[in-house]
Amino acid sequence: MADTNEPTQAPTPPPETPTEAEAKGPSKNELKKRAKEAEKAKKAAEKAARQAELEAQKAAAEVDFAAEFYGKLPLNQSQSRPRQPRAKIADLNPNMDGQTVLLRARVQTSRAQGSKMVFLNLRQRTDSVQALLIIAPEKVSKQMLKWASSIQDESIVLVEGVVQKSPDIIKSATVGDVELHLSKIYLISGLTTRLPFTVEDAARPDAEIDASEDVQYKRVLLDTRLNNRVIDLRTITNQAIFRLQHAVGHLFRDYLESKGFIEIHSPKLQGAATESGASVFQVSYFKGKAFLAQSPQLAKQMAIAADFERVYEIGPVFRAEDSNTHRHMTEFIGLDLEMAIEEHYHEVMETLDDLFKTIFSGLRDKYKKEIDAVQRQFPAEEFKWREGPEGTLRFTFADAVDLLVADGVPREKLDDIDTENEKRLGRIVKAKYDIDYYIIDKFPMALRPFYTMPDPNDPTLSNSYDFFMRGEEILSGAQRIHDPDLLAENMIKKGVPPESMSFYLDAFKLGCPPHGGGGIGLERVLMLFLKLGNIRRASLFPRDPKRLEP
């Protein structure tokens, strides 16, 4: 089964520098002495060469006793199924001391120590363990060691080894209290190209790179990462980020299902460019055209008119905005919900608030390991929210404006709160309350889309709210207009021709309960909770105006 691995690049030895004495030139005695030594060395070398030749002959004649214990496996085309149990690195622990396990893993790094030992760092998802291969009679041969030390980083291997309690905690591995003493090592999948960067480099915190003086650490830029996303995603950090992305969706669904919501799937292909404001992508549709939905807004409202009462959707939303910022993508995942109202739109706002608090505490309580893993690369102050009986911080838009004015922003600049002032408000709230999560209620009608329900007492205000995390908006929502006449009137006011959306208007002509909802950007929640600094880090394969691949 022994076979050679892909050729590795041997490290180039450092250039030899002449000593000071040599630079001066040698004396006569010195020269004699050297000649004698050279003669001696020549003889010794000849002897060594003869001996080496003999040994080589001997080795060639000698069968490698470990030949079956290592080498490249044939391409797995599902030829056999011995059903041997495979272990998980995450499950390895000191109680398994002495047990033999079989597992498939990535080789993150391998390095030979002297001529008798190879250390390997083996990785699976968010976990890694140290493995050792040590020369031993009848078990591990020189050839086996040589082959193992030549395995390229990021190769996939199948190893068999004995779990051994580690006397000291191994810091370079996430499972630090055991190590694996290997008895077999096979190559499942090697590399046929050079790594654009190492997974170790990709996982290093910026602070460590900044602080490094002796070692010249390589900084892997975001664009390089995204161009080579498959390697970048292999870092324990990214494995943890996407497990947390999964967790947010899971917690979102679990909470809503416990409250009687059902999941819907609304079409992304639309016959007309809907909603005002954001731009839409146009699609060639057979002999005509279609548009990509910029939110499930209309569909989820129609689901309410169709009596589904409480619905949610998790799906892509598309924005044809040429925004190249840290928080915009042309495609992202919308977590949307819509529900019928019995009495007051605060029922919806409070459901959303409860939902967010459930997500935050769910992440904190059930995903500590993953959050810690991300924090190792992206250290951040812990995300804070109010859990106590005093409830989530809520401001009206007018309150928020006052807070900004008190902080020195001219009131006349606050018809709207722009991104800059949003962040400023975040800092004000953080300084005053030490809280990263709050709600702003009662936005001016002028700032909201046509389907927003006006305030019953002040028509310049609306029954709408935004939710914020660390000073950035993560949810926008409102009570919607369910009366077709008022809706048509508002469409005209906002410059949307009612006839362009007749199927939507018709839904309300057929009777519709009062309702409200909101839309959450999944990647934004993840970015802000973890403070990743760029939304692309929270998206598996991000799309922006300049990126459509991989």
Next chain:
Amino acid sequence: MADTNEPTQAPTPPPETPTEAEAKGPSKNELKKRAKEAEKAKKAAEKAARQAELEAQKAAAEVDFAAEFYGKLPLNQSQSRPRQPRAKIADLNPNMDGQTVLLRARVQTSRAQGSKMVFLNLRQRTDSVQALLIIAPEKVSKQMLKWASSIQDESIVLVEGVVQKSPDIIKSATVGDVELHLSKIYLISGLTTRLPFTVEDAARPDAEIDASEDVQYKRVLLDTRLNNRVIDLRTITNQAIFRLQHAVGHLFRDYLESKGFIEIHSPKLQGAATESGASVFQVSYFKGKAFLAQSPQLAKQMAIAADFERVYEIGPVFRAEDSNTHRHMTEFIGLDLEMAIEEHYHEVMETLDDLFKTIFSGLRDKYKKEIDAVQRQFPAEEFKWREGPEGTLRFTFADAVDLLVADGVPREKLDDIDTENEKRLGRIVKAKYDIDYYIIDKFPMALRPFYTMPDPNDPTLSNSYDFFMRGEEILSGAQRIHDPDLLAENMIKKGVPPESMSFYLDAFKLGCPPHGGGGIGLERVLMLFLKLGNIRRASLFPRDPKRLEP
């Protein structure tokens, strides 16, 4: 609070037909007698008119004692929040006999019985109950009764009433053992347009329409339904169908999460038209173009190369095929999964099989009410699968061909099994085994996409499978090629230029574990499990080459 409802259309009285006697002409005595009677009638009419006028004056003077108990509510703009508990029709039961409840519901039908009573059929999602409004001193006035009887079908009302055990089961309601005796009834949302069809008509089984002789039931055609989908979706049948759609997704996720899978979200916007075969939609992307993903195939495989090990995705997939059949849509929901293989691709096939059986039994065991509701409109033989230790029926493609040949299909026509033969095979299997669910393994390589792993022993075969329900394919899957050289070779063979998908190929050059997976059409599973006959019935707002709205 009393106000008038939207005007309703009074039914036109049938034209009066003359009696036989009148047609002959009357005698002299008869005429005298009639004149006398006419005089008498005239006097009586005058008296009645005077009395009516008096009563009207009296009524006008008299305050309607029930005025506060009915009428149209103002537009709900969230003016107050009394926090009155609202009941659910589904929760009403005989143990609540005598309790007063408040609830919001649709009026499916209302009809006056004599001048003292109005019957209403009230509906919420998949549930309905009979409500009565009976004239009673100081409680329900004539005016209130008249107003209530004028409420248009499909209006939304808020009612207060006392739950009363019903002596007989009320067949016209799903909650048949109680009725509601109303004390208050308010209009929350009325209709400002005519109903295109009634919800009762939309919910009627075809068989009942076919069998009807006396009554001329209106048949609501699929296209009419889809054009007016918001009304159509209100039927209890459709409420149940989409609760079952939700259930399939829920069971899919639950099962996979219990097996260590994580959910991913891959981009639908792609830089290049990927995969051969099916056509893709083109999107205008700023100054360039993009394409809509026709499956998450490439992304989920790249996620495996990125070490996620086991991933699933629920999301829209787009097919630009001009197919106008009962089972094709241009956009549908793909339930996709991909997993690393340890030894053999049957690990994947068995995971998928286990997944399906979990979905089937989950639907049967937890959603009986919904399945029964659908069956009332779409009666179907119960879906059958093997649960026992003998396991799911599996055939190789060669076995399937033999079965068809034995049934009379010429072997030379069976290089592929087309839709017609697929259904024929379904009938053969059903007749032979009384089973609606089976797997066909080992498809010829020629029939599968370029990324399919060939069989290790016979390169004309592949490590791939399809799953079937009631003779229609619902899943296609395979082991994938994880070796970049073999992959490139196969791309060339299948006419896909490797350079057109370099980012995909690169993922495998960086080392990738053996892996496999499959893609399931959500709507197909639902359509076939329930035997709905048309995939559009399993899609909230279906999209096909001719339909982009609503």
